[in-house]
Structure formats: C-alpha cells, structure tokens
Amino acid sequence: MSKKIRKSIPQKNKVRAELQKEISSACPFCDSQDVGHFEIHHIDENPSNNLIENLLLLCPTCHSKVTKGDIITSQVKEAKNRLKNKTEKIRFISVNVDSENCSWLPIEGVSNAFEAVKMKSLFPIFNFSFINQTKQTVLLTNIITRVKRLPIGLAGPDIPLPNILRPLIKYKIKLPDDADKTNTVLTEEIEIPQGRAFKFQVELYSDSMERFKPPFNKYVLFFEFRFNDDFNILIPKILLNSKEDYDQLTYRILG
Incomplete structure (x- = not known):
C-alpha cells in the first residue's frame, strides 16, 4: 500500500x-x-x-x-x-417520495434512500423542497439528472414552515442510461419570490417499468437544479432499492 x-x-x-x-x-x-x-x-x-x-x-x-x-x-x-x-442562494431542504401515487417508500434509517414495495407505478415521484434565500425572485429553468447503476449483489436540518408546502408542479424526466447525464430545459418554469420556500415534483420514467423493478435494479441518482440560467444547486445523492452506495470512498459530485 x-x-x-x-x-x-x-x-x-x-x-x-x-x-x-x-x-x-x-x-x-x-x-x-x-x-x-x-x-x-x-x-x-x-x-x-x-x-x-x-x-x-x-x-x-x-x-x-x-x-x-x-x-x-x-x-x-x-x-x-x-x-x-x-450559505447557498437556494437552500435545499429535503427530498421525499409521493407514496400515494407511486410504489416507493423510504428505507428506514438511511438518508435519501427509497425502495419499491407497493403494487403501484414503479416510476418514482420525488418531492423536492427548497427555499429562496436571495433578495430577488428566481426561476427554476433546468433539471440535470445523472444515474449510476449499482451491482446486483449489493444490499443496499429542518426549518419550520408556517403553512403546508404543496407541490407547485410535476415534471416528468426520463431516467438516463447508466453513467449518462441529461439536461432537461423546463418549458414551464417556476417563479419563486424572495424569501419563500417552494416544493415541486419530479417523476422519473423509462420506456419500461422493469428498469426500476427490485431486487435487480439498484441506482444512485444525482440531481442538479439550475436557476435563472445562472447558477446550479446540487443536492445529496438519492439511493433507489439500496441502503448504500458501493463507491463510498471515491464518490464525488460532478458539476
């Protein structure tokens, strides 16, 4: 060594x-x-x-x-x-799944990890929550997605909000191929006033639901959100059908 x-x-x-x-x-x-x-x-x-x-x-x-x-x-x-x-202009708060409308539930004890357990749509629907910490209105303009498929053998700070935060819109994004990266330009942009928290949904789909079916399809997802065509916010990785990412020692966020 x-x-x-x-x-x-x-x-x-x-x-x-x-x-x-x-x-x-x-x-x-x-x-x-x-x-x-x-x-x-x-x-x-x-x-x-x-x-x-x-x-x-x-x-x-x-x-x-x-x-x-x-x-x-x-x-x-x-x-x-x-x-x-x-200290970011746009602060990431949380990601969870819309379990009422898809098959996914959180994996207990693991941050940002979800597994398909119900007999509903295998296309995961994520709720992303952020807060605009700038002193001006901003626009969400792009969603950049990257996926890494995991080997078959692997097992794989809150802020008080005064009102229930409901999703403003749902975007449908196609799951990229392994190691690919897609940049989806949004035709329906979200306008977020200064100092406001906001939530939106992203539904990941594929040509076949089989791509998400456990136990043989395990993924690490990387999401990046672009605002005002000016700056990007990267959030922590998301695990699908796995409790861990096999690449712990070499993982890094790619811009």
Whole structure:
C-alpha cells in the first residue's frame, strides 16, 4: 500500500478561519465550541487534497471518531453539504417520495434512500423542497439528472414552515442510461419570490417499468437544479432499492 503524502495547507490560518465560519464555531457532529482545539479533517482521506471543498473543521473527539470509522465518510460528506446549503442562494431542504401515487417508500434509517414495495407505478415521484434565500425572485429553468447503476449483489436540518408546502408542479424526466447525464430545459418554469420556500415534483420514467423493478435494479441518482440560467444547486445523492452506495470512498459530485 502506497504511503499517503501530506502537503501543507497553503494560507492555513486563512483557510482555518473560513472553515470556522462555515461551522459557526461549533463542531458539526457534537456542537462543541472549544474551537481553539479543533482540527482540520480531509474528507476524502487524502492529506494532499487541500481544496476547501475537501476540508472540514472538527473537534478532536469527533475527528478521532472519523479516523476510527465510528463516523463514516458518507456522514462527513452529508455534514459538509448541509453546511454548504446554509450559505447557498437556494437552500435545499429535503427530498421525499409521493407514496400515494407511486410504489416507493423510504428505507428506514438511511438518508435519501427509497425502495419499491407497493403494487403501484414503479416510476418514482420525488418531492423536492427548497427555499429562496436571495433578495430577488428566481426561476427554476433546468433539471440535470445523472444515474449510476449499482451491482446486483449489493444490499443496499429542518426549518419550520408556517403553512403546508404543496407541490407547485410535476415534471416528468426520463431516467438516463447508466453513467449518462441529461439536461432537461423546463418549458414551464417556476417563479419563486424572495424569501419563500417552494416544493415541486419530479417523476422519473423509462420506456419500461422493469428498469426500476427490485431486487435487480439498484441506482444512485444525482440531481442538479439550475436557476435563472445562472447558477446550479446540487443536492445529496438519492439511493433507489439500496441502503448504500458501493463507491463510498471515491464518490464525488460532478458539476
């Protein structure tokens, strides 16, 4: 096994200050605020990858838990994405399924994972919820989708809303082929006023429902949403018919 090469973090004090601001001076796993003793963790375990996107400031206790595997890599990535969402123009809130109108239900204990269990349509219908944190009205203009099929043998922060958030519209998107990426330009755009939360649906379909039928069809889905033809929001991956992604160590979001 080759030895990992550690490279010094350029402008380390500046980077540390940015990472401390990102976590609001509290450990993202235990809320410890003894920030003077916090340590910089390399998310992909590569000590030479000093990109800010690969770094997370943790208290020594939680850093040790990550090193020992008590806190797994996917949880660290989710924490990083959650922190990033707090400062995004458009904040991702949640994704769930419309179980009344499709066969899918959440997999208990696994974030953003769903399985087909009912005798209804196998085309999954997702509810995506966001909030517009900008000071202007924005438009949802594109939905970019990528899929990765998993091997057959694998088993696979909330905000209070004053009203029930109902889907504004349902978009039908065809499931891409394995490893392909589709960019759907929306003919019916959503207009979101500043400071408003909003929800919409995406129904994934294929030429045949067999593509979604368990137990032999397991997927990782990657969604990216474009606003104002100007900036993109990437959300955490979604698992279909699986509790885990076999590619935990090398997974990264592609823009």
